[in-house]
Amino acid sequence: MEEQIKNYILDLGVDDVGFARMEDYQSPKSYAITSFLPSAKSVIVLAYKPLSSCESPSMTAAQNGYLDLGSFARSSSYQIARYLERTHNAKVATLPVAYPLDIQDDRKAIADFSQRHAAVAAGLGSFGRHNLVIHPRFGTRVIFTSIITNLSLQPSPKCEEFCTHCNLCVENCPARALDEEGKTDVVRCLSHSQPYGLIADITFQMQRLGSQPEEQKQMLTGAQYARLRQSAHLGNQYMCYNCLKSCPLGLA
Ligand code: B12
Ligand code: SF4
Numbered sequence: 001m002e003e004q005i006k007n008y009i010l011d012l013g014v015d016d017v018g019f020a021r022m023e024d025y026q027s028p029k030s031y032a033i034t035s036f037l038p039s040a041k042s043v044i045v046l047a048y049k050p051l052s053s054c055e056s057p058s059m060t061a062a063q064n065g066y067l068d069l070g071s072f073a074r075s076s077s078y079q080i081a082r083y084l085e086r087t088h089n090a091k092v093a094t095l096p097v098a099y100p101l102d103i104q105d106d107r108k109a110i111a112d113f114s115q116r117h118a119a120v121a122a123g124l125g126s127f128g129r130h131n132l133v134i135h136p137r138f139g140t141r142v143i144f145t146s147i148i149t150n151l152s153l154q155p156s157p158k159c160e161e162f163c164t165h166c167n168l169c170v171e172n173c174p175a176r177a178l179d180e181e182g183k184t185d186v187v188r189c190l191s192h193s194q195p196y197g198l199i200a201d202i203t204f205q206m207q208r209l210g211s212q213p214e215e216q217k218q219m220l221t222g223a224q225y226a227r228l229r230q231s232a233h234l235g236n237q238y239m240c241y242n243c244l245k246s247c248p249l250g251l252a
């Protein structure tokens with residue numbers, strides 16, 4: 001059954017796949033796997049390699065490459081989940097690249113489900129110094145989605161450690177968000193990676209509320225407001241991938 005499922009997934013164009021037993025997914029800050037699917041037994045993790053255009057000097061091309069990847073990942077997950085239900089009579093729950101997540105006041109920027117821990121459990125990589133998962137072939141240039149299922153699947157073998165501790169990712173982070181080993185400073189990273197994300201939106205709205213009507217008019221017709229709207233409409237616009245791009249692992 002594992003081989004049949006794997007072949008179906010790879011034929012869709014997904015770059016790699018791994019299987020984990022529910023018990024092997026260990027992420028203390030995430031919700032229990034059974035909260036997504038009470039009859040859960042396994043997690044199927046899908047790996048997608050971004051297009052080379054994601055490293056284009058043009059932010060428009062890079063952003064579009066990631067948006068394409070996000071759409072492909074969403075559609076692939078859905079097709080695979082439908083295939084599992086149809087062909088294997090399975091129960092499934094699909095977990096996304098990033099959103100939606102259960103936003104709570106005490107869980108800001110913490111997702112319900114950890115794709116990184118799922119990827120490690122499914123033998124698709126190991127953690128690096130940049131707190132990202134390094135895939136044996138693609139290095140850090142890889143994004144994950146997962147499907148939780150009630151099927152009992154033979155787990156994939158775990159990966160060895162790949163990080164060479166060269167420190168390039170830490171040195172190339174413009175926000176110094178990776179200085180403390182094992183921790184990403186979320187606020188620092190966000191300020192560089194999502195200049196048109198939620199925090200920027202709140203800052204803009206606060207400034208607008210404190211401004212005179214004529215100033216407000218200028219703010220609402222300016223480029224910053226248009227950027228915020230574009231980002232909110234299309235999904236988060238990530239403007240920094242330095243940690244991911246500076247890692248030499250996986251480069252041919
Ligand atoms: C919210 C979020 C962010 C937030 C906050 C991240 C954070 N809290 O660390 C911000 C905006 C900062 C962010 C930034 C980035 N993100 Co992000 N992000 C997410 C998202 C949606 C949820 C993360 C989360 O809260 N998970 C729940 C927590 C409990 O688990 P966790 O993710 O595994 O995080 C913890 C552990 O990893 C642990 N940890 C870290 N290192 C190590 C090492 C070891 C050995 C162990 C045991 C644990 C451990 O510390 C983390 C915090 O508690 C995930 C998708 C997802 N659902 O997983 C993507 C995800 C983690 N992001 C991803 C990427 C690519 C990025 C960016 C490069 C993109 C960008 N430009 O913004 C940067 C990289 C920043 C970095 N070097 O850490 C990818 C990572 C792929 C990979 N190869 O690993 C993910 C998995 C998206 C995906 N579907 O592929 N992200
Ligand atoms: S995405 Fe950019 S700001 Fe965030 S940790 Fe990586 S290099 Fe630093």
Ligand code: SF4
Nearest residue numbers: 128163166167169247
């Ligand atoms: S850049 Fe170097 S230190 Fe950072 S994750 Fe890659 S190999 Fe490890």
